[in-house]
Amino acid sequence: xxxxxxxxxxxxxxxxxxxxxxxxxxxxxxxxxxxxxxxxxxxxxxxxxxxxxxxxxxxxxxxxxxxxxxxxxxxxxxxxxxxxxxxxxxxxxxxxxxxxxxxxxxxxxxxxxxxxxxxxxxxxxxxxxxxxxxxxxxxxxxxxxxxxxxxxxxxxxxxxxxxxxxxxxxxxxxxxxxxxxxxxxxxxxxxxxxxxxxxxxxxxxxxxxxxxxxxxxxxxxxxxxxxxxxxxxxxxxxxxxxxxxxxxxxxxxxxxxxxxxxxxxxxxxxxxxxxxxxxxxxxxxxxxxxxxxxxxxxxxxxxxxxxxxxxxxxxxxxxxxxxxxxxxxxxxxxxxxxxxxxxxxxxxxxxxxxxxxxxxxxxxxxxxxxxxxxxxxxxxxxxxxxxxxxxxxxxxxxxxxxxxxxxxxxxxxxxxxxxxxxxxxxxxxxxxxxxxxxxxxxxxxxxxxxxxxxxxxxxxxxxxxxxxxxxxxxxxxxxxxxxxxxxxxxxxxxxxxxxxxxxxxxxxxxxxxxxxxxxxxxxxxxxxxxxxxxxxxxxxxxxxxxxxxxxxxxxxxxxxxxxxxxxxxxxxxxxx
Numbered sequence: 209x210x211x212x213x214x215x216x217x218x219x220x221x222x223x224x225x226x227x228x229x230x231x232x233x234x235x236x237x238x239x240x241x242x243x244x245x246x247x248x249x250x251x252x253x254x255x256x257x258x259x260x261x262x263x264x265x266x267x268x269x270x271x272x273x274x275x276x277x278x279x280x281x282x283x284x285x286x287x288x289x290x291x292x293x294x295x296x297x298x299x300x301x302x303x304x305x306x307x308x309x310x311x312x313x314x315x316x317x318x319x320x321x322x323x324x325x326x327x328x329x330x331x332x333x334x335x336x337x338x339x340x341x342x343x344x345x346x347x348x349x350x351x352x353x354x355x356x357x358x359x360x361x362x363x364x365x366x367x368x369x370x371x372x373x374x375x376x377x378x379x380x381x382x383x384x385x386x387x388x389x390x391x392x393x394x395x396x397x398x399x400x401x402x403x404x405x406x407x408x409x410x411x412x413x414x415x416x417x418x419x420x421x422x423x424x425x426x427x428x429x430x431x432x433x434x435x436x437x438x439x440x441x442x443x444x445x446x447x448x449x450x451x452x453x454x455x456x457x458x459x460x461x462x463x464x465x466x467x468x469x470x471x472x473x474x475x476x477x478x479x480x481x482x483x484x485x486x487x488x489x490x491x492x493x494x495x496x497x498x499x500x501x502x503x504x505x506x507x508x509x510x511x512x513x514x515x516x517x518x519x520x521x522x523x524x525x526x527x528x529x530x531x532x533x534x535x536x537x538x539x540x541x542x543x544x545x546x547x548x549x550x551x552x553x554x555x556x557x558x559x560x561x562x563x564x565x566x567x568x569x570x571x572x573x574x575x576x577x578x579x580x581x582x583x584x585x586x587x588x589x590x591x592x593x594x595x596x597x598x599x600x601x602x603x604x605x606x607x608x609x610x611x612x613x614x615x616x617x618x619x620x621x622x623x624x625x626x627x628x629x630x631x632x633x634x635x636x637x638x639x640x641x642x643x644x645x646x647x648x649x650x651x652x653x654x655x656x657x658x659x660x661x662x663x664x665x666x667x668x669x670x671x672x673x674x675x676x677x678x679x680x681x682x683x684x685x686x687x688x689x690x691x692x693x694x695x696x697x698x699x700x701x702x703x704x705x706x707x708x709x710x711x712x713x714x715x716x717x718x719x720x721x722x723x724x725x726x727x728x729x730x731x732x733x734x735x736x737x738x739x740x741x742x743x744x745x746x747x748x749x750x751x752x753x754x755x756x757x758x759x760x761x762x763x764x765x766x767x768x769x770x771x772x773x774x775x776x777x778x779x780x781x782x783x784x
Contacts, residue, residue, distance in 0.1 A: 220379055224333075227375045228326030237367035237400035238360075244395060244449040246345040247502075249494055250298030258296060259308045265290040267568030269743050276318050285329070286568070292323075292330030293338040301346045309349060316343070316350050317358060324365045326372075333376045334385035336369050337392025341445070344399050367403065370396040374406045377413065381538070382421055383428060384435050384442075390414045391442040398453045407455070414446060415458035426467030427515030429539035431532070433475045434488030436515065440468045441499045448502065469505035472496060474514035475528065477553035483517065483528040484551065486535065487542035487565045489740055518621060520628045523655025524555045530583075531619045531632050534594050540610040542567065542578075545592035547614050547634045548647045549583035552658065552768070557714040558696040560584050560768070564738035569745060575608070577738050581692060586645050586662045589688040593636030593645070612639060627652040641687060642666050642674030643757065657769035662691050666760040675760065686756035691764055693722065693751040697737045701749050703730075710751050711771075719771035726764045728755035 257264065261273030266286035272279075282288040290296070300312040323330055330339065343350070343366060351359055370393065377389040390410050397407035422428060428436050443465050447457040475483050480497070481490030500507075516532025529550040535543040542565065552560040563582035566573030576582060580592035587593065597611035614636035622629045633646040646663040664687075666675040679686050695701055695712065704711040710722040710732055724730060735750035753764050 224331055224376060224379065225326065227372055228331035230326075231368045231372040231375070232325050234371040235367055235402055236364035237370070237402055238363055239401050240347070240399050241401050241404070242453055243344065243347060243399050244445075244452060246301070247445050247448070248295075248298040248342065248345050249492060249498060250300070250302030251493075252299075252302045254296070255299035255301075255303035255308055258299060259303060259311050264741075264743065265296075267570075267740070267743060277315050278318050278322055288329055289335060292319075292328065293335045294319075294342040295338060297342040297346050297350075301349045304349065309352060312346075313350055313354065317361070320361055320365055324361070324368070326368075331372065333373060333378075333380035333389035336373055337377075337380075337389040340366065340369055340373070340392040340396050341388075344395050363400070366396060366400055370400060370403050370406060374409075377410075382417070383430060383539070384438055386417055386421075387414070387439050387442045390417065391446045394446050395449055398449055398455075411450070411455075411458055411461075414443075415460040418443070418458075418460045418464035422464045422467065424467065425513070425515060426464075426469070426471035429535055430486060430543065431516050431535050431539075432486045432488040432542065433472070433482040433484075433515070433517075434491050436468060436475075436488075437472060437482060437491050437496055437499065440465065440472060440503070441495060443468070444499055444502050465503050466505055469500060469503050470508050471514040472500065473507065474519045475517060477528065477551065477558065478521065478524060478526040479553045479556035479558055481553075481558070484562050484564050485517070485530050485546055485549070486544050487567065489564060513619070518619060518630055518632075520621070520630055520649065520651050521655070522627060522651050522653055525552065525651065525655035525658070527552045527630075527649065527651060527658065529630060529632070529649070531617065531630075533615075533617050533634075534610050534613050536613060537609065540613075541607040543594075543610050544578045544583065545580045545594035545610065545613075545636075546583040546585065547593045547617060547636055548632055548645060549580075549585035550649065551584065554655075554714060554718055554720070554770075555716055557698070557716050557718065559699060559712065559714065559720060561694050561696050561737065563694055563736055565740065566738045566745070568740050569738065573738065573745065578608075581690070582694070584693050586647070586664070586689060586691045588637055588641060588643070588664075589690065591637065591640055593634065625653065637664070638671060641678055642671035643687070644671075657767060659765070659767045661763055661765045663761060663763040664689060664757045665762075672760055675757075679758070686758040686762075688754070688756050689762075690755075691728075691753040691766070693768075694735050694737075695749050695751070697746045697748040699748070701732060701751070703732050720768055721771055722751055722766065722768050724753055724764060724766040726753070726755070726766075728753040728764045 263270045268283040268287050270280050277291055300308045373393045380386040380389045390413055393406055393410040397403045450457050518529045518531040520527045527550055530546045563577050566577035580587035594610045594613040596608045614634040617634045619632035628651045630649040633644055635644050637643040643664045643666055648661045650659040666672045698715050700713040701710055712720045731752040733750055735748045736745035737748045738745050755764055
């Protein structure tokens, strides 16, 4: 898709540039009044890679031991933004040795020399907030052994960036970008000399954002679980920094933390990772546990939907289903056509997954990852349950939003001694084919079996006429559809029982078997697993049930179950 820039986006960039330059004439900080405890979690392995000259960001790897990161030929705007956000400083600090410190100091003061006067793409509210949090968190690491001139330049720049944030935080897009900007402003106001006047307005603004953009169930508009974790983490950091400085966050801020915690617990699989929906990944390793512990919110989970997701779990098995309408408008710029898709984990081993977000692998992978066939659900051949259209964001390029989405998603859940039953339906194919998709999932009380049934049905007279027109126009061969089950790359799968079943072996040693008892064709085909921290998609497999809707109601039934010789309690000692 050719990216265009709207008038409002051009104006936003112009005003950011203007205030960035203007801020360099403002008041400079001279030191710390207090310094929040470092809370950001870095990766030791990534820090080692960076120190060795292997720069992997946004799906690209550049090997250049001699060059400064600011001399690199930037392969994409996203790659460059990752550098300007300085999240990599967490990784360098995780290593913490002499070579890592020297590199980190070279790159930070290199940024000051080139961009400190208000130049470059890094002067946006969200990147500035993200960068300031890292600079303040790791001040001791980057200032160790530096001359007074370097320290003065560092504090002067922090003061200028604080002034910029105080003028431009409102220009950040609502949601995560604005939470990053305001948290950075609170950090700076608390930590830096002469910047305390920014704290009270930022506290008030952050509370207002919590009221406006975190709903009563602890969810956000994008319905992205990983983004919710990032917001949750920022709110905890801000509240903790205020508490350490003898101040208190607003009630709306603290209430938002209380609401989000049980939602995140419900969106966490038994393997500790988040469900991968609507552009989100598993989350940074350890961040969810760390944030939940730091929140102080007692352990509980929502009993109903959590940000539109249903969770059913028993024994070692957890299943999370996308059971609500997808995001709409600007909130859907990274959303997926995943209605009624599910993921399943057994113990700490993922089994059924969605392909994930392809955003770091280019526009084609990004678009493919958003389509219904990249999710573990039913799809009509050639169509997704939501379609893509172009919309304009407030701060940048025109983006593809979800349009023509399901207008109705109905769900109910019943639990008894036999297990848990989930039933839901959506009308995402009504406008195109006159069909409603209904899905039933039954999880046994011991978690050893998940039975499912997927139905396409034409309900009303109008929908039957639309179905008849389409089915009749296809030489009376019906409407082809597939039910897909994408497998995690660590699952070893093969056709079994003469091609009538699929056997799957997990790294833990558990064996699961997939069967069906319908006239659908069973296939085991290649698939991909998309992860942001890799250079290319990982190869994996998918189970496909292929069938045709010939009548007003067409259904396929299937069953995922543990093999009889798989023990109920398993010591999963195999390390990744």
